[in-house]
Amino acid sequence: MKIFKLLIFVLSIVYQSHSQTTIQWKEQHPGIWKAIVGKPEKITLLSAANAKPNINALSNLPKTSFPLDKPDIKVEIIDHKTYLRFPLEKEEQIFGLGLNFQTVNQRGRILNLHVDHYGGKDNGRTHAPVPFYVSSKGYGVLIDVARYITVYAGTAIRTDAKHPPVLRDRNTDKQWEAQPYSDAIEILIPAEGANIYVFGGPTPMNVVQRYNLMNGGGYLPPKWGLGFTQRVPTLYSQDDILKEVKSFEEHHFPLDFIGVEPGWHSMAYPCTFEWDKSRFPDPKGFLQTLAQKGISANLWLNPFVSPVGSLYPKIKPYTGSHTVWNGIVPDFTMPQARQLFKDHFMKHHLSIGVGGYKIDEVDGFDSWLWPDVATFPSGTTAEQMRQTYGLMVQNMTGSWYKEINKRTYGLVRASNAGASNFPYVIYNDYYSHKDFITALVNSSFIGVLWTPEVRASKTAEEWVRRMQSVCFSPMAMLNAWADGTKPWSFPEVEQAVNDVANLRMQLLPYLYSAFAQYHFEGKPPFRAMNLVEGFGFKSTTEAGTFDATANPYAMTIKKDIKDQYMMGDFVLVAPMFAGEKSRDVYLPQGKWYDFYTGQLVGENQVIKVTPALDKIPLFVKDGGIIPMIPVRQRAPKANETLPLTVRHYGTAPNSLQLYDDDGTSFDYEKGQYSFTKLAVTKTTDGKLRGEIATPPTGKPFGYTKEIKWEFMTSPTN
């Protein structure tokens, strides 16, 4: 036995010693190369997400060759860890690396990618710490490992660097820098191997498209998911909620789905997933009443199972070593655990019409989630579980709705790589309006959706400014679980809030088509400016101001454009923030027009705007085509036929593919959808003319054939 152990010891030393590995790249999908280094673990992010690539759409993207010099990519396996190195060029910007809230360009930052509640610093601990980056040079890298990966995004400098920084004496050289130039991204993976993917471009948008399409394409929400949603206070009963719906009607405020907070459970934190009989004596009747009003219900939950619930004894064998608020933690890598959840949820929720879920607390934070010392019956480690739990819950719940051929659209607090096709929008408890917008910008790089939800505000100004932002986001939500706020909580701005909610409803055809782009082409519906062609902004650094306490190393400050973004191909959104009466807007190349007036505002320049309180600054690209419907309180239902007004901005001819389908089922996956080419051309006398260039290529098509064309920009403009 001793000799046996010695043998293992010797062999393991041989095996574990530093091994510089040659990387074998294989083109897995068009423009996507995969390399397997070392011994990748069985549980990975993509395996947990279980997404299926859209090969067809991938094939339609521009041909591209491997975007990096292969020998510049290095890997070593040391001390049970994988060390990776990728090259970086001068001026190269790095985007992605998780749902960051304060920075866009991650070059010069160190991120320890760890699923967690966002704690106020872009350090890698966030709700979706996706280990994927997009380079401004037009390529991307994904590390598919369900571990806490550390990324040194151009901070570390090797003694043998190809492009070493300039040597400077801090005593005398004013150009001395706290962070000298680094020509590499280095990555530490605490596992003995990894699956690595490199994505070709040529543009950053192509990279993002490839990433999303590899993960099944973006999710196409049901139409109602793009309407307005209100979440009610925790202990609202079914009667309270029906009253709430009534008051929305009285205020002529749009409402498509309503969020039911923890009070629906007979016990919450931990949860029973069973209706509380006092507050919800007739769940089925309640849901039917809502449905008759065209409203869907979304149920809050966290997945930690209460000992007093019926699920508890059944699922106990498939749960982890530690409790969360006295609830047991299902091991969702085990089919038994998933099946038990499915049986319960199908029977008690989906079968009676529940429209979706809000999945809370799967992110963290550490103070209550299972610790990293927890163990799970499948052998999945606590760390792997932490990195994939949000993915698994999204995948599981999403699959139930797919099974009943009904689209859902919900909320989740944790996600990761591979989530593009999940029916969930990320949210959190953090509440900086500006940082919420930066998160929206960053969500577009990493295949997730984010809502800058509104909860409460100190002033009417803040209220309307937040409402305007959320109406230009993937989910227009007022989350009143704690405060009981209503859209009209600040009467002095009720009309302004109503206006922007109405505008969102009018824009639904445009927005739905933008989501169709997400699904069919992989283009995110809400986009960082850095994904826009012709966006010439170079991230710049400002010399840091020395301060013995606040900045003793005189660290430089990086300038990002992080407070404006695109909705679809044509609309630039530049939200206003409370306390600010004007703002700068960075306009990419090409002419840009005011959404409200159609007037030219500039091109390839920074403009200052001073919008009225009731207007969120919106700008439309030259040739922008915006299909709109009349103001309404509910998103269009299947089989409705609506009149269409199509706006055109600027002077350039252009076209838009208007997407439509039944808005509720997955039948579009079987071809039941239509793309209609709306085109504006120039007549021989130089006038603009709008037409349906290509009639609907499929069914359904929920609009009348007669279109009202509005040319927003006068020809003299």
Add this chain to the structure above:
Amino acid sequence: MKIFKLLIFVLSIVYQSHSQTTIQWKEQHPGIWKAIVGKPEKITLLSAANAKPNINALSNLPKTSFPLDKPDIKVEIIDHKTYLRFPLEKEEQIFGLGLNFQTVNQRGRILNLHVDHYGGKDNGRTHAPVPFYVSSKGYGVLIDVARYITVYAGTAIRTDAKHPPVLRDRNTDKQWEAQPYSDAIEILIPAEGANIYVFGGPTPMNVVQRYNLMNGGGYLPPKWGLGFTQRVPTLYSQDDILKEVKSFEEHHFPLDFIGVEPGWHSMAYPCTFEWDKSRFPDPKGFLQTLAQKGISANLWLNPFVSPVGSLYPKIKPYTGSHTVWNGIVPDFTMPQARQLFKDHFMKHHLSIGVGGYKIDEVDGFDSWLWPDVATFPSGTTAEQMRQTYGLMVQNMTGSWYKEINKRTYGLVRASNAGASNFPYVIYNDYYSHKDFITALVNSSFIGVLWTPEVRASKTAEEWVRRMQSVCFSPMAMLNAWADGTKPWSFPEVEQAVNDVANLRMQLLPYLYSAFAQYHFEGKPPFRAMNLVEGFGFKSTTEAGTFDATANPYAMTIKKDIKDQYMMGDFVLVAPMFAGEKSRDVYLPQGKWYDFYTGQLVGENQVIKVTPALDKIPLFVKDGGIIPMIPVRQRAPKANETLPLTVRHYGTAPNSLQLYDDDGTSFDYEKGQYSFTKLAVTKTTDGKLRGEIATPPTGKPFGYTKEIKWEFMTSPTN
């Protein structure tokens, strides 16, 4: 070859599978038990610190038995990591776990112990993330592993917990808690084994004593180290510094050593460790001039070697894979690297009289230190290097001074377990006055020294309040490297600042004896109240105030006493902070007296004090004996004989062991020191009488035999 690999694979699975290990405890030293679990790594914190236990002093501590129920301590090795669990009782408080700045009781916190610059949150990233905790129940635990250890200090709850928390429904139960009760400390060590130490009490102070004595006992600074020190602006020349010394003389301000900042190097950041010829044309003459004035010089450095220095080509083979500010990083685990530093430093610094060093930037932070992907020629991992670098540099430099039999006292920014006997005080760039005091409190649990250095202040009030605190700390330092401040920078409080510096000089006999306690008995000179017997404060929790954004889980707030501390056995220090005109002081059991007036202030109670601007609140325990010397500008030199005034407070007879030695050499280690018992007894007529109860038991003794006794408390008090 394939079969060979398969064999390794199979064997490694067998070997790595979960292994619940029985722990074998061995009493390593009196009251200190060691267990070796799994396969501990070669590089550990204690191996890097290389401390020798003081067996003799350990033997003099109270006998104690193993303080925990052995079966309640669990260990498992899973996934190349070691999982540890220790029991926790109700009401038990946990102290230590690194140099924390905002909290004292760590129960309920999660700490990832990682050497780093303190970033404003007590999350384990700090200058001395010592993996050692002291329980209020009177035992301690040390994990001797040079890795990033995660400690769940009573946060995680197992499904099989002996004492599970109460199940509560958040919907309806107001007593629902975000962090339910946990009966265990769980620890994740990312290594396949560990050396673990358990320390007996019976008191928390005994635990700390054992810890410090195992690490060689606390460091005894040279007498000059306890005087005042000024650090000069970065680019000061030798002439500038001599002028600075002159202005101290003109202002009659004490000054024992002067800190020379980066400008002495011919290049800094990275460093040459060579004198700059323009600013320091005659280092030897400069140091001699200082020495003639009785002043020592301390040189700033960070250990990253500049390519333009003479050390560079020699040390290059013994440095790591990455640069820091273009400097190479010596692998100090290699004797060759240590020897090269020693040769250089001995020749250019120690031989001409340099008194010590300020070792900067060995802590972090990540943005410029070597990344965790760095490798070192010895095979030591980047993580191990990070956790031990401060220890190794302290040990190395300290040993040079020992070799020339000259005590040093310097500054360092990183430390860890095993550092008690190192001649260094920790400092940083953070600058919250209150948090600086909490760090001073916490330093006493973990065998390190900390200085709440003064740099700049917004107001005269802040200036004097900070100066008062730093004069009641291990190093009375004004660090003007960036601001060029002087003690008299705020003329309106010059006298008050002078007063407190003078008071520190007067208290040197008392302070030096307190440091002797640190060395010979392991009792820290500056102590948390929690180490004081009769300190009855129980850490309490306050219900958290629910706030949908700031505190959505209504987390409770823990109340600590973290703004007052003891200096030696008798003096309670309760610093004032700018903007506050009064403060609460928590008095332990027994009567307490005002230091300045001798009047009774209370016992076992909270008092409110409203001190004048020129007074830092100081309180003396009943029977407190305080030996003092006249005001002077330099600490006593060897062979000086000084008049002694000894104060007594209160009404209780008592005694103090006054320590003395030559104040500069290590001859005290060969018995060249004296302990003199100063006793106050009650005469038959009830009067107090002071005497030298036991004359000096050794030499030297630097005081006149005639003592002036001052009974500060009138008998009627």
